[in-house]
Amino acid sequence: MSEKVTQDQINSVLWQAADTFRGKIDSSTYKDYILTMLFVKYISDSYKESVEQYTERYNGDERRIERALSRERFVLEENTTFDYLYERRTSPEIGETINKALSGIEENNSRKLRGVFRNIDFNSESVLGKARERNAILRSLLEDFNRLNLRPSVLGDEDIIGDAYQYMIGEFASGAGKKGGEFYTPGMASELLARLVKPEENDRIYDPTCGSGSLLIKVANKVPNKKVAIYGQERNGATHSLALMNMYLHGIDDAKLQWGDTLANPLHLEDEKLMKFQAIVANPPFSLDKWAMGFAGEGANDKKFKMDASLDPHRRFEWGVPPSSKGDYAFVQHMLYSLAENGRMATILPHGVLFRGASEGKIRKQIIDMNLLDAVIGLPEKLFYGTGIPACIMVFKKNRQRKDVLFIDASGEGNYEKGKNQNRMREQDIAKIVETYENYEIKDKYSYVATLDEIKENDYNLNIPRYVDTFEEEEPVDMEQVKGNIKDIKKELSEVEEQMEKYLEELGL
Structure with missing residues (x-):
């Protein structure tokens, strides 16, 4: 029985594989190559182990082995396996060989993997450099991965491979700076959203x-x-591919993830209408500029184009069209229109959505008047990749029984752990938010339940400090003590001056 491979061993090999690219290309690009290779290595090793097991079980009976293999999760032909690629690692055409193997894997598993690798090119001169440099990188990548044994029997716990994938995505996000936030929400923020929407079976x-x-x-x-049932949509092609691989490595084979612009081209439809969901979570791009350009049609001039509610066949912008430079409420309206009866949704947004006026104010008023807003939660600063600004979570519910809104200010010191570049929320911080939300309770300097009338009095402005007072009273100043202090300081000063005079006299100055 071979020794079990640990999470740390996998993470360390992956990190070394990343070294091959560092300094040559941006980490937000090279992550695609490393994560794809991890996926290929994993499905190759799993398949290889199955071949051995069936060969032994059926005493080499080719037909029975074939039949058993055809029922495996993924089916591979010899020229699409990792071992095949590794043997050819010094070939001058290795980039092309890897690309062919990827399309072979897609063809043999078309029901599951169609299009998964279409956005990842291992023979790209523009990304990986000219042939000689490119071949050196790819050879090194194959050699790094060859040190990993990812057979199911050696992994032991199938979560290890999914966790390794997740670990690398997180590491890449923190290294990619601004671009990191485009493909990854930090784990603790995801955990918080998950607990707020409380998903249920089915x-x-x-x-x-x-x-x-x-x-x-x-x-x-x-x-x-x-x-x-899991549904998602992603606009960036390479990121969409990573999401599909991520699902498979976490044992989720039936996720329906679409590639395209969710606002201009939502792809989860039933009878041509927007599909409805019981739980919706999101971390949309903050204040997306030109969010409506997908509605403009071919050859439109983005300077002159003006979005109009009538351009959307799904009628999502009847409460108001968000400003062209800020897509926040476009995503919020899309989600509210996709929410099933009794559905719950939680989304991360910049604070501006709480108080900005004009069309956003109009949309906000409509949402509050329809009694869809359940809670507003202020988060600590520097939690997210690529932005230092503090964000908030807005929680919405269909068919709410209450008429008031809970405000939580979890941004203060003591509600998170400070880090050098990034702050993080601890388990206790998340638990405190969730408990306050579930009990809808008022806590001094932390949370407040506002009536609809209070919100109306504030002109539908949801800025958290209007509702949660975190002001710390300062100790009253004791004037007598201050006078005494000044007197003491004056006395000390005159003594020092006297001493100085003496020194200067002694020095004859």
Whole structure:
């Protein structure tokens, strides 16, 4: 029995593989190559182990072995396996060989993997450099991965491979700076959203800007038997591919993840209408500029184009069209229109959505008047990749029984752990938010339940300090003590001056 491989061993090999690229190309690009290779290595090793097991079980009976293999999760031909690629690692055409293997894997598993690798080119001169440099990188990548044994019997716990994938996505996000936030929501923020929407068995769970899928996986894992249906859409092609691989490596084979612009081209439809979901979570791009350009049609001039509610066949912008430079409420309206009866949704947004006026104010008023807003939660600063600004979570519910709104200010010191570049929320911080939300309770300097009348009095402005007073009273100043202090300081000063005079006299100055 071979020794079990540990999470640390896998992580360390992956990190070394990343060294091959560092300094040559941006980490937000090279992550695609490393994560794809991890996926290929894993399905190759799993398949190889199955071949050996069936060969032994059926005493080499080719037909029975073939039949058994055809029922495997993924089917591979010899020229699409990792070993085949590794043997050819010094070939001058290795980039092309890897690309062919990837399309072979897609063809043999078209029901599951169609299009998964279409956005990843291992023979790209523009990304990986000219042939000689490119071949050196790819040879080194194959050699790094060859040190890993990812057979199921050696992994022991199948979560290890999914966790390794997740670990790398997180590491890449922190290294990619601004671009990191485009494909990854930090684990603790995902955990918080998952607990706020409380998914249940048989729910449909949806993330309209799903990135690499980590947030959806967190939500699915909240249901003990994972009996939920997962839906997502992602605009970036390479990120969409990572999300699909991420699902498979976490044992989720039936996630429906679409590639495209969710606002201009939502792809989860039923009878041509927007599909409805019981739980929706999202971390959309903050204040997306030109969010409506997908509605403009071919050859439109983006300077002159003006979005109009009538351009959307799904009528999502009847409460108001968000400003062209800020897409926040476009995503919020899309999600509210996709929410099933009794559905719950939680989304991360910049604070501006709480108080900005004009069309956003109009939309906000409509949402509050329809009694859809359930809670506003202020988060600590520097939690997210690529932005230092503090964000908030807005929680919405269909068919709410209450008429008031809970405000939580979890941004203060003591509600998070400070880090050098990034702050993080601890388990106790998340638990405090969730408990306050579930009990809808008022806590001094932390949370407040505002009536609809109070919100109306504030002109529908939801800025958290209007509702949660975190002001710390300062100790009253004792004037007598201050006078005494000044007197003491004056006395000390005159003594020092006297001493100085003496020194200067002694020095004859």
